[in-house]
Each structure stands twice: as structure tokens, then as C-alpha cells.
Amino acid sequence: MTSEIPWTRIFPDIDHRWIMGLRQGDFATFFRDRDLTGEVRVERRRWFSDEPEKYAALLPEAAAGMRETCALARTLGAQVAAVESSPLNQLLELGPAWEPDLVWMHPDQNGVHRLLGGAVCFPSSWAMTDMLGRPMSEVHHLVPGLNALLARQIDTFLTKLNPGIAWQRENWGLSRDGNLNHHPSRPRVLLDETIRPDDVWVRLEHQLLLKLPNSGSVLFGIRLELVPLADMLADREAARRFTRLIATMSPSAAQYKGVAAARPALLAIAEAAEARR
Numbered sequence: 441m442t443s444e445i446p447w448t449r450i451f452p453d454i455d456h457r458w459i460m461g462l463r464q465g466d467f468a469t470f471f472r473d474r475d476l477t478g479e480v481r482v483e484r485r486r487w488f489s490d491e492p493e494k495y496a497a498l499l500p501e502a503a504a505g506m507r508e509t510c511a512l513a514r515t516l517g518a519q520v521a522a523v524e525s526s527p528l529n530q531l532l533e534l535g536p537a538w539e540p541d542l543v544w545m546h547p548d549q550n551g552v553h554r555l556l557g558g559a560v561c562f563p564s565s566w567a568m569t570d571m572l573g574r575p576m577s578e579v580h581h582l583v584p585g586l587n588a589l590l591a592r593q594i595d596t597f598l599t600k601l602n603p604g605i606a607w608q609r610e611n612w613g614l615s616r617d618g619n620l621n622h623h624p625s626r627p628r629v630l631l632d633e634t635i636r637p638d639d640v641w642v643r644l645e646h647q648l649l650l651k652l653p654n655s656g657s658v659l660f661g662i663r664l665e666l667v668p669l670a671d672m673l674a675d676r677e678a679a680r681r682f683t684r685l686i687a688t689m690s691p692s693a694a695q696y697k698g699v700a701a702a703r704p705a706l707l708a709i710a711e712a713a714e715a716r717r
């Protein structure tokens with residue numbers, strides 16, 4: 441499984457900085473079920489039925505994009521009823537029908553893309569409901585230095601998207617548990633100097649962007665994959681690039697990514713893995 445992960449794409453061989461990292465992708469491949477056990481969708485169904493208001497919401501302007509996405513989901517075999525129900529009920533059906541999380545953005549009258557809704561139960565420390573109606577620059581405001589570097593490029597990219605052509609990218613982070621749901625309201629053990637090789641996971645977010653032809657909204661899919669740190673470090677080139685990124689991260693980026701207190705321990709773990717080869 442680990443050997444299939446394109447680590448050299450996920451960890452560029454550079455000193456750490458925020459990057460666009462976009463490439464053309466494939467919508468059907470991205471959304472196709474991967475989890476043969478079905479456990480991921482069972483867990484999704486639980487979050488969306490237990491606390492729908494925490495994980496799913498949409499403004500009226502998102503309804504058209506959401507319905508268009510439901511139709512696409514049906515073409516891929518997802519179990520989403522075609523009968524008309526309220527937009528929120530449809531969203532609560534769509535959320536657990538697929539393994540990835542979903543968000544919709546739409547340009548306002550000034551052409552600025554705003555987050556108008558979504559179904560997000562496996563977030564990496566953010567609440568989709570806090571972001572409703574906000575432009576991308578505000579969605580990204582917690583990432584230190586990101587807007588100064590990339591806000592304009594992100595806006596231009598979203599504005600120029602061609603309908604029907606999917607784009608993909610990855611984000612990665614580290615966590616001290618193998619839980620999929622990192623909603624900010626949930627308890628969390630942080631990374632610090634006491635970490636051990638077997639209690640850290642690489643949290644990979646595979647992301648897809650697709651401008652929907654009819655509504656003009658942009659669908660943003662986020663597929664989460666958790667990989668034990670030790671499995672990633674077993675890949676020598678991945679470990680080398682990871683070490684460089686961790687070592688060169690600015691203090692504010694390391695703080696934001698939750699690795700500031702654990703940085704020396706992480707570097708020692710990577711070094712020990714290399715020494716054992």
C-alpha cells in the first residue's frame with residue numbers, strides 16, 4: 441500500500457514553503473470507492489446522522505452545485521436518491537455516499553470565490569461551518585504566509601477553471617492518532633518531544649477541484665489517507681525529503697502544522713530510520 445503513495449510528488453525536494461502543486465486529474469477515479477471494508481462510509485454515516493449541524497451546511501446559492509454533484513454521483517453508482525428533497529436532506533444523503541469530503545465554492549458578483557457549503561466530517565483541524573460565505577483568503581487565513589504567497593494565484597486559478605476538467609493536489613500533515621475526524625471540537629493528543637515512531641501518522645489530503653458545467657460552482661473533494669510515520673520513513677527518498685521539509689520549516693509554519701515542539705524528536709526518528717538501513 442505504502443509503495444503506491446507518490447511520496448516524491450507529495451514531498452517536493454525543496455526547503456519548506458507553501459506550493460500550488462496542481463496537476464490535471466480524473467473525477468471518476470478520485471471518487472471511486474477504495475475502502476473494501478466499507479468502514480469509512482459507515483463512519484461517515486455516523487457523523488452525519490449524529491451531528492448533522494456540525495458537519496454539513498449550505499447557503500441557498502450552493503444548492504444548484506450540490507444537486508449537480510448528486511447527479512454526477514449517481515452516474516458513478518453512488519446511492520443518492522433522485523427524488524427531490526430539501527437541499528440539506530440531499531446533502532446529508534450525499535455526504536456519506538462517497539468516501540471523500542465535499543465543499544462547494546461559487547464566485548460572488550465581484551468574481552471572488554466564496555465557500556458556500558459542504559459535507560466535511562474528516563477535517564484537519566477546521567470547521568466547515570465557520571467558513572460559510574467566506575472568500576478563499578479568509579479560509580486560508582490560519583496558514584501563516586499563505587495568502588501573501590498564493591492568494592492571488594489561487595483566485596486566478598479558480599476563476600480560469602474550465603468546466604468539466606478536474607485538477608488535483610495534495611496537502612500533508614502529522615497527527616498523533618489514526619482518527620479520521622479532526623474536527624476542532626474533538627479532543628486531541630498533540631505532537632511534542634515525547635513522540636515515538638509508532639504513535640505518529642502522516643495525514644494525507646488528496647484534493648480534487650472541478651468546475652461544474654451547469655451551476656458554475658467549483659466542487660472541492662478532499663480524500664483523507666492516514667499512513668503510519670514508520671511506513672513512510674521506510675521509503676528512503678520519502679524520508680530524505682520529509683527530513684528536509686521538517687528541518688527547513690519556518691517557526692510559524694511549524695507552529696501551524698503542530699510540529700514545533702516535536703521537531704527535534706521527529707528529526708531524530710527519521711535519522712534513526714536511516715541509520716537502520
Ligand code: HEM
Pocket residue numbers: 458459460461543545555564565566579580583586590594597611612613645660697
Ligand atoms: C488552488 C486551490 C488551493 C490551493 C493551492 C491551496 C493551498 C493550501 C496550502 C498550501 C495549505 C497549507 C497546507 C499545509 O498545511 O501544508 C492549505 C491549507 C488549507 N486549505 Fe487550501 N488550497 C486550495 C484550495 C482550498 C479550498 C478550495 C479550500 C476550501 C475548503 C481550502 C481549505 C484549506 C484549509 C481549511 C486549510 C487548512 C487546514 C489544513 O491544513 O489542511 N483550500 N491550502
